Amino acid sequence: xxxxxxxxxxxxxxxxxxxxxxxxxxxxxxxxxxxxxxxxxxxxxxxxxxxxxxxxxxxxxxxxxxxxxxxxxxxxxxxxxxxxxxxxxxxxxxxxxxxxxxxxxxxxxxxxxxxxxxxxxxxxxxxxxxxxxxxxxxxxxxxxxxxxxxxxxxxxxxxxxxxxxxxxxxxxxxxxxxxxxxxxxxxxxxxxxxxxxxxxxxxxxxxxxxxxxxxxx
Numbered sequence: 001x002x003x004x005x006x007x008x009x010x011x012x013x014x015x016x017x018x019x020x021x022x023x024x025x026x027x028x029x030x031x032x033x034x035x036x037x038x039x040x041x042x043x044x045x046x047x048x049x050x051x052x053x054x055x056x057x058x059x060x061x062x063x064x065x066x067x068x069x070x071x072x073x074x075x076x077x078x079x080x081x082x083x084x085x086x087x088x089x090x091x092x093x094x095x096x097x098x099x100x101x102x103x104x105x106x107x108x109x110x111x112x113x114x115x116x117x118x119x120x121x122x123x124x125x126x127x128x129x130x131x132x133x134x135x136x137x138x139x140x141x142x143x144x145x146x147x148x149x150x151x152x153x154x155x156x157x158x159x160x161x162x163x164x165x166x167x168x169x170x171x172x173x174x175x176x177x178x179x180x181x182x183x184x185x186x187x188x189x190x191x192x193x194x195x196x197x198x199x200x201x202x203x204x205x206x207x208x209x210x211x212x213x214x215x216x217x
């Protein structure tokens with residue numbers, strides 16, 4: 001509501017164009033390559049049950065390949081969404097294509113891969129958690145009485161996979177977004193350390209304020 005009130009309803013769709021670029025590249029590669037890469041790790045055509053380790057390795061591999069290709073789209077999406085916030089650098093990109101061109105012109109083409117480290121970690125981990133767990137849940141459900149390979153089974157497997165992906169990927173997601181939105185961080189470790197330090201300081205300040213209020217009462 002604050003974004004819609006302060007920046008307008010259209011601000012809720014900031015970064016939608018690079019977001020689509022990202023989904024075409026990242027989504028297409030990570031899902032499209034999963035079965036062939038899984039077959040590679042298995043050592044041939046996938047027949048019968050596949051081990052969880054093979055699924056995880058396949059999902060990690062496709063997640064890394066996909067995000068290395070799609071990282072520039074992720075960077076532009078994050079910067080367009082952050083542009084205009086009071087606590088971020090004002091870049092005033094006119095759109096997605098302008099953002100790509102401006103970043104290359106002002107920072108060099110390598111800048112399009114800013115935040116690649118945490119982004120690879122995030123997407124490889126989430127992809128492994130998501131695709132491997134989806135595959136494993138579906139395999140498990142199909143062994144239970146009354147379950148068949150239908151939409152309901154796929155939906156249940158997808159819900160379980162989504163839960164795993166969010167829980168496991170959340171910490172690296174925060175670091176990735178902060179590194180892409182703020183170029184002052186020197187490395188992934190620097191960003192993680194500063195984020196943890198700031199959060200601890202805020203927690204201590206909140207605790208101090210609560211203790212003062214309780215003492216006053």
